[in-house]
Amino acid sequence: MLNAGSIIKCCEINGIRNDNKYIDHINCMKEEEYDMRHLIDPKDLSVEETGDILALAERIRDNMPAYSEVAKGKKIATLFYEPSTRTRLSFETAMLNLGGTVIGFPSADVSSVNKGETVEDTIRVISCYADIVAMRHPKEGAPMLASLYSRIPVINAGDGGHSHPTQTMIDLMTIKSRKGRLDNLTVGLCGDLKFGRTVHSLVKSLSRYKGNKYIFISPQELKMPDYMIQDVLDNNTDVYKESRQLESVLPELDVLYMTRVQKERFFSEDEYIRLRDCYILNAEKLKKAPKDMPVLHPLPRITEIAADVDKDPRAAYFEQVQNGVYVRMALIMALLVLTDPVTGKKII
């Protein structure tokens, strides 16, 4: 939940100018604005709330027709300043499945950002049109900044290389359905751990469940950022280790999370090309992995998972896409404080 302390901390982490403009604004916020829930970081939801939302996503999966009118008359605005296929369309599908409607823009080029409008002004305008907003932005911290000026709940749909909390909820739902638990797991995260926002959010979230361990598999140039190792994992080498190799650690894993090298965050094309194919999982390599080790990937995949893995029952990436719709339906209901027609209760 937003409060001045967490906002100031977030400004610092994200390098947003923590100047008087924002402090004055925070001090002037009304109580109901403080209390409104946004989803900027996975830890904005407690472990218990995360569990409640995942349980709702499962109920939706098992009984979709019961939820078809829950958000009738509500609108979601999808503000995407960065390319997306799955995330934007799955937010829109989620709202349509709930009986609501959709407005928004798919790229900064077709909005007033092109004319120089600030995120603060855009969100004040959108607050007059919609009931909830999903925002993707190339700048770390932009959705958090938007949430300060918004009169409607803001969902971070990915901010730069920082965070992607709704993808994390999807990953949790998929891991839980494949492994039956979210604790005592050894999770291998492979690929671009420096810029991959999905891995940052997932590790943040999994670190709140007991007994989880991580193997970070990346080239030296794309290793997990220091702030993740220090702030999230407390430098505790009992819970994580680093590997430059994928094959040798496969037998140790309960879950494998593959990621693409994030081309758009590189300064040099040559450097991207040099690192792009650093890990390629294929059916032959997968023989070394446990029979019940799901392979997750937030997608899009480029070359890091060969097509011959798709028919292996351990491939869970298209299941993630399907779970994305249920999770986003559940999140929209939770943040709009709608009543679950099946239980007759609010979600969080």
Ligand code: NCD
């Ligand atoms: C991810 C993202 O945008 O961070 N995609 C997604 O939302 N499913 C991963 C990626 O782009 O590599």
